[in-house]
Amino acid sequence: DAKTTQPNSMESNEEEPVHLPCNHSTISGTDYIHWYRQLPSQGPEYVIHGLTSNVNNRMASLAIAEDRKSSTLILHRATLRDAAVYYCILRDLAGGSNYKLTFGKGTLLTVNP
Amino acid sequence: GAVVSQHPSRVICKSGTSVKIECRSLDFQATTMFWYRQFPKKSLMLMATSNEGSKATYEQGVEKDKFLINHASLTLSTLTVTSAHPEDSSFYICSARTGEGYGYTFGSGTRLTVV
Numbered sequence: 001d002a003k004t005t006q007p008n009s010m011e012s013n014e015e016e017p018v019h020l021p022c023n024h025s026t027i028s029g030t031d032y033i034h035w036y037r038q039l040p041s042q043g044p045e046y047v048i049h050g051l052t053s054n055v056n057n058r059m060a061s062l063a064i065a066e067d068r069k070s071s072t073l074i075l076h077r078a079t080l081r082d083a084a085v086y087y088c089i090l091r092d093l094a095g096g097s098n099y100k101l102t103f104g105k106g107t108l109l110t111v112n113p
Numbered sequence: 114g115a116v117v118s119q120h121p122s123r124v125i126c127k128s129g130t131s132v133k134i135e136c137r138s139l140d141f142q143a144t145t146m147f148w149y150r151q152f153p154k155k156s157l158m159l160m161a162t163s164n165e166g167s168k169a170t171y172e173q174g175v176e177k178d179k180f181l182i183n184h185a186s187l188t189l190s191t192l193t194v195t196s197a198h199p200e201d202s203s204f205y206i207c208s209a210r211t212g213e214g215y216g217y218t219f220g221s222g223t224r225l226t227v228v
Contacts, residue, residue, distance in 0.1 A: 034216060034217075036217075041204070041222070042222060043117075043206045043208075043219035043220050043221050043222045044157070044206070044219045046218065046219075047216075048216075087156075099210075100147055100159055100162055101159075101208070102159065103149075103156045103157040103158075103159075104156060105156050
C-alpha cells in the first residue's frame with residue numbers, strides 16, 4: 001500500500017484558514033487521495049477525496065500537486081468544531097469495493113478560540 | 114447522505130461473556146463492510162473485511178474465532194467478541210463504501226469495556 005506522511009499536530013486560530021499537508025511520494029496513477037477526520041469518541045467522517053484536479057465541497061478544499069506526490073486539505077475558516085484528527089489516505093481505484101482504507105497516525109488539529 | 118448505524122454505542126460486559134455489535138447501512142446496500150478497532154490515542158487498525166454472503170477476510174494477527182463476523186444481508190454486518198477479556202476493551206468501528214466515486218461512511222463506534 002502506498003503510504004502517506006502527515007505532521008503529527010498542527011494548531012490554528014478560530015476563523016482562520018488551515019492548510020493540512022500530506023506527502024505521498026509513492027502514489028500510483030490509480031490512487032485516489034482521501035481525507036477523513038475523527039472527532040473524539042466518534043467514528044471517522046469523510047471530508048473529501050480527489051484524483052488529479054483540485055476539489056471543493058461544503059466542508060473543505062483539496063489541493064493536489066501537479067505531480068500528485070503531495071496534497072493539502074484546506075479548511076477555509078476553522079471553527080472549534082473542526083478540532084479533530086485528520087487522516088490522509090490513498091485508495092487504489094483498481095482495488096474495487098473490497099479495497100480497505102489503511103489509516104496512518106494522522107494530524108491532530110487544535111483550534112484556538 | 115449515506116448513513117451507517119452502529120449499535121450499541123457503549124457496552125460493559127463481564128469477562129468471559131460474548132458481545133455482539135451491529136452495523137447497518139440505512140439508505141444504501143453495502144456488499145462490503147470493514148471492521149476496525151482503536152485503542153486510546155492510537156489510529157484505527159483494520160480487523161477484517163466483511164462480504165455479504167461469504168466468509169470475512171481477517172487481517173494478520175486477528176483471531177477469527179474470537180472476533181466472529183457475520184454479513185448475512187446487504188444492510189447488516191455483525192461483530193461478535195466471544196469470551197471477552199479485559200484486553201479486548203477497545204473502540205470498535207465499522208465502515209462501508211457508499212459507491213464508486215464516493216468516500217467511505219463510518220459508524221459512530223462502540224466503546225467496549227470488559228470488566
